[in-house]
Amino acid sequence: MPLSIFGFQAMWSPYLIGVILFLTVLYFLVTVKWRTDFKESEPLKKREAINFVISMILLYIVMGSPVDLMAHIMFTMHMVQMALLLLLIPIVLIQGIPNWLWKYVIELPYIKPVFHFMTRPIFALGFFVALFSFYHLPMVLDYIKLDETLHGMYTFILFLAALFMYWPLINTVEGQPRMKDLHKMGYIIGNAILITPACALIMFASAPFYATYTDGELWMKAMELCVPSSTLAGLSLSGPELFTNMDPMYDQQLGGVIMKIIQEIIFAVVLGKVFIKWYRNEEQNADEITQKALLERQQLNANQYR
Incomplete structure (x- = not known):
């Protein structure tokens, strides 16, 4: 059955x-x-300017095009949507906003202390992983998808958490704390490891988890997030199986696999850039780094013999 039956508003937002x-x-x-x-x-x-425009285009594709509609029909598309929204768009958006504008905003009196706390590396990483993992618990996802306001708020908070998570990695704003390159590599690897259990739970499940993708009545209720209720009232639909031939079990497992693959690709690119920068810095400043290490060693030895 074609998606066009849901109307222009649902298709193109x-x-x-x-x-x-x-x-x-x-x-x-x-x-x-x-x-x-x-x-x-x-x-x-x-x-x-290019980065900002790209981030806006990606945001529309993910949240406003038929991708969003398909994300309510297939769990696989939901995970694609989450991967792009939370793991790719924040990077492009951070790099698209000029440093002077970032500095002006994050140094406002009411924002500065909150932003400073939320972007502490360990907290930012744990906060994002916790929100993402909690969101994909079956009872939580099903409950959130049945309430338009709650769904919108949780998605927005998740996106903010993703911005906070990436900030210590890629910000270049003067005066903002920056992680050392080696710490950045550990941070990226830690992120990939911590998000794995949530994906593994989805990938290796023995039965479909999410009622909003398998139960016809709940699915129709969840579809109200992107389709006007007046449009749905005029349609006679039994469930998402009308729009896909994929078995719900395979759909769920494929969603977990795709999420993990997209995450690994994005993190690999970021990790590669950080590694290259670290390697070049080591090559260019080898003598200075060696002298600094020797000096620290001499000071340590001197303190031991006092």
Whole structure:
């Protein structure tokens, strides 16, 4: 059965198009036209503008195109949606906003202490993994998907948690704490390890977990998150099997596998960039690093013989 039966609004989310356009126009007004109203502002770089526009396009594709509709029909597409929303878009968005604008926002009186606490590496990592894992507990996901407000709030909080998680890795804002390259590599590997149990639970399940993807009545209720209730009332649907031939068990397992694969690819790219930067730094500053290590060793020996 074609997805077009759900109508244009469900397929292409015109309201989200409006939000995306508003954010994009606001971005260029702030970073170009109103830039001189901010202290220490700099001209917008082409790379920053491209990254921001890409992040907005990806956000629309993930949350506003038929991908979002399919994410309510197939668990596999739900996991694709989560992987891109939480693991890719935050990177592009952070790099798309100029450092001077980040600095202005995160140093506002009410934001600074909260942002500083939420972006502490250990806390940020644990907070994101905990929220992601909790969200994919069967009873939790089914409950959240039946309430539009709760679903929207939890998704937004998850996205913020992803931003906090990535901040220690990729921010270049002056005055913000930065992790050493070796610590970054450990941080990335730790993230990949900690998120594995949630994916493994989904991949190696012996039966379908999520009633909102298998129970026709609950599925119809969950579809109200993206399809107007008036449209659903005029349709005679029994369940997601009308739109896919994939068995619910395979759909669930494939979703877990795809989530893990996308995560590993994104983390591998980030890890590779961090490793290359670390290696080049070691090569260029080998003598300085050696002298520093020798000096620290001499000071340690001197303290021992006092």
